[in-house]
Amino acid sequence: MRITLPDGSVKEFDSSPVTARQVAESIGAGLAKAAVGAKVDGTLTDLDRPITQDAELAIVTKPRKGPGDADALYLLRHSTAHVMAEAIQRLWPQAQLAYGPPLETGFYYDIALDTPISTDDFEKIEAEMKKIVEENRPFTRYELPPEDGMKRLGDEGNKYKIDNAQRAIDGGADVLSWYVTGEVDKNWEDLCMGPHVPATGYIGAFKVTSVAQSHWHGDIESDKFQRVYGTAFFSQADLDNYLEQLEQARQRDHRVIGAKLGLFAIDEQVGQGLILWKPKGAMVRSLLQDFLQQELLKRGYDVVYTPHIGKIDLYKTSGHYPYYSDSQFPPIKMRDSEEEYLLKPMNCPHHIKIFDSEPHSYRDLPIRLAEFGTVYRFEQSGELTGMTRVRGFTQDDAHIFCTQDQVKGEFRDTVELVQFVFNTFGFEDVSIRLSLRDPDSNKYAGDPANWDRAENELREVLADMGIPFTEAAGEAAFYGPKVDFIVRDVIGRPWQLGTVQLDYNLPDRFKIEYVDADNTRKQPVMIHRAPFGSMERFMAILIEHYAGAFPLWLAPEQVRVLPISEKFAGYAEQVVAGLKAAGLRTTLDNSNERVNAKIKVAQEQKVPYMLIVGGKDEAAGTVSVRERAAGDLGAIPLTQFIEQAKAEVESHGRQTVKV
RNA sequence: GCCACCGUAGCUCAGUGGUAGAGCACUCCCUUGGUAAGGGAGAGGUCACGGGUUCAAGUCCCGUCGGUGGCUCCA
Numbered sequence: 001m002r003i004t005l006p007d008g009s010v011k012e013f014d015s016s017p018v019t020a021r022q023v024a025e026s027i028g029a030g031l032a033k034a035a036v037g038a039k040v041d042g043t044l045t046d047l048d049r050p051i052t053q054d055a056e057l058a059i060v061t062k063p064r065k066g067p068g069d070a071d072a073l074y075l076l077r078h079s080t081a082h083v084m085a086e087a088i089q090r091l092w093p094q095a096q097l098a099y100g101p102p103l104e105t106g107f108y109y110d111i112a113l114d115t116p117i118s119t120d121d122f123e124k125i126e127a128e129m130k131k132i133v134e135e136n137r138p139f140t141r142y143e144l145p146p147e148d149g150m151k152r153l154g155d156e157g158n159k160y161k162i163d164n165a166q167r168a169i170d171g172g173a174d175v176l177s178w179y180v181t182g183e184v185d186k187n188w189e190d191l192c193m194g195p196h197v198p199a200t201g202y203i204g205a206f207k208v209t210s211v212a213q214s215h216w217h218g219d220i221e222s223d224k225f226q227r228v229y230g231t232a233f234f235s236q237a238d239l240d241n242y243l244e245q246l247e248q249a250r251q252r253d254h255r256v257i258g259a260k261l262g263l264f265a266i267d268e269q270v271g272q273g274l275i276l277w278k279p280k281g282a283m284v285r286s287l288l289q290d291f292l293q294q295e296l297l298k299r300g301y302d303v304v305y306t307p308h309i310g311k312i313d314l315y316k317t318s319g320h321y322p323y324y325s326d327s328q329f330p331p332i333k334m335r336d337s338e339e340e341y342l343l344k345p346m347n348c349p350h351h352i353k354i355f356d357s358e359p360h361s362y363r364d365l366p367i368r369l370a371e372f373g374t375v376y377r378f379e380q381s382g383e384l385t386g387m388t389r390v391r392g393f394t395q396d397d398a399h400i401f402c403t404q405d406q407v408k409g410e411f412r413d414t415v416e417l418v419q420f421v422f423n424t425f426g427f428e429d430v431s432i433r434l435s436l437r438d439p440d441s442n443k444y445a446g447d448p449a450n451w452d453r454a455e456n457e458l459r460e461v462l463a464d465m466g467i468p469f470t471e472a473a474g475e476a477a478f479y480g481p482k483v484d485f486i487v488r489d490v491i492g493r494p495w496q497l498g499t500v501q502l503d504y505n506l507p508d509r510f511k512i513e514y515v516d517a518d519n520t521r522k523q524p525v526m527i528h529r530a531p532f533g534s535m536e537r538f539m540a541i542l543i544e545h546y547a548g549a550f551p552l553w554l555a556p557e558q559v560r561v562l563p564i565s566e567k568f569a570g571y572a573e574q575v576v577a578g579l580k581a582a583g584l585r586t587t588l589d590n591s592n593e594r595v596n597a598k599i600k601v602a603q604e605q606k607v608p609y610m611l612i613v614g615g616k617d618e619a620a621g622t623v624s625v626r627e628r629a630a631g632d633l634g635a636i637p638l639t640q641f642i643e644q645a646k647a648e649v650e651s652h653g654r655q656t657v658k659v
Numbered sequence: 660g661c662c663a664c665c666g667u668a669g670c671u672c673a674g675u676g677g678u679a680g681a682g683c684a685c686u687c688c689c690u691u692g693g694u695a696a697g698g699g700a701g702a703g704g705u706c707a708c709g710g711g712u713u714c715a716a717g718u719c720c721c722g723u724c725g726g727u728g729g730c731u732c733c734a
Contacts, residue, residue, distance in 0.1 A: 213663070
């Protein structure tokens, strides 16, 4: 039989089957030693699984250096999950295993166990794991036909594994497989599709990292599991390196930087999930709003303002209430009447009422109404996270009312706007998701035919624009499909920032219309869109993106003047006055400290430019420029600095002051 | 909302039932200095809050509030 290797070369074998290990040995002893698994016709598999027919084969190897590729880590972590499960069952024999997959950065195992596993237990678990790894037991696969397999599982009585097996069978599996860490019927085993590394000894370094509650099938009503998380690498150095990276990521966390740089605060007495924007944070927000609003005005939007509350009937008409009543602040009841008001959870109903406040001709369309609209949502307490998930936030919201013919063009323009915005801030790691309805669910409002049309329109526009995207069924808004722009935070959590949503539904609910060319009344189509998403979340991601070092145009404090000593306070004040007059946000550090100390503080505050002034500068009318990243740039005349700094601001930071 | 963990000075943290601590920040004094922390002194605490156990609670137990990590949810 013929085995084709990745370089295109072909190895012939007389006997069949062969294993990937045999192929590796035939190539070289070094390769065989480094082999941990194989990819056979693109499918990741065990090193010792028989290959029964001609195939393309790639050997997955343990890396010489560095953490290794995704396949090698997948095998390693999947295997470590087994070792951890065995360790946990040694410590708590009554523990029932459910499901233990590898993840991008590690693995977890869902375990049904009444005794809570605490962080104090991690060491014990790791100690047991270490023993299993040191025993270097092989991962041994055995298979049973579905009937025998189900019988074996039935005897064990673990309903989760029975459920997993049943699903595999329903999915077309013709055998059930187990992996034994060691010898069949002698050592610990787990129902598992595999694949795994050849033996436990391949696991170089591992760590149990956290424990959390999860639910069977993700159903909150169903059985509870303890989800124990861990990670594994081939070497201790790689694990240490990973943990170090985690620590560095933590230093970029917007909650840490936000506090350190005095950008925002959250106060217990004000309330959970309610952001207090401190002066520096508010400055950044204000600059962001100005930037976007200027862009919107260029693109034919009109600015509107609407109140923070509305009568509950408005949201009954829109469908937001009671659809989202669980995640809204409860209605405000009036003293002397039945009337109820709601803190506004969405801006759209208000904008619809602005549209509807006067009759419209087709000649008026599209109408684009924009507002930095503050909304309130009662997010579950366990969901609140810094500025990324909050209870009161301001959307950079706008609603476009257009004709059916204009939909694709408007939609395209909004997607371009979002891309322009993201590009301005230098976001590179943005994924785009087309969020569609789940055809099997009844939570979506409106006519399925409209849904199909809307979904297709979005798909076509994205395809036309050549934008790569993924489709996600069941992620649509209840009133329409949407395109979401998703960015990950420093600890890898995905957050939706920008969104563009197509809506045939609300226009119908509110019966809004325009007069068409043929003098008939037609219903406009709505596009909801928010490039930032919310000011709070955008700010959070921006803080992490820049690690607090905002580009000059966004920096709350752009320049800090550092006199060498109090003797030059006069000249320093003159410099500050000049900078302020030029519109640069400037402060003066006149503390009784040496310049080294002043620099350290300014660096920590991420001030883009430090201007150090002393006797030489006073005499020459210069400032000595220190840029926060580049360091000392030397002395230039103040006027020159101002000119160059202003150019950098104008360009949104694409050039820096030169000397 | 659920589970686990956590809550000590403005911040980062030490304090394993027996007199509340350190570094940084802050105030004052000395120092007047050229590119990432000069020196000294001082002030700052109902140990989140409420209850309990104990001769004695920051420390043990219960509850509440808040935070963190997940789960579930996210117009």
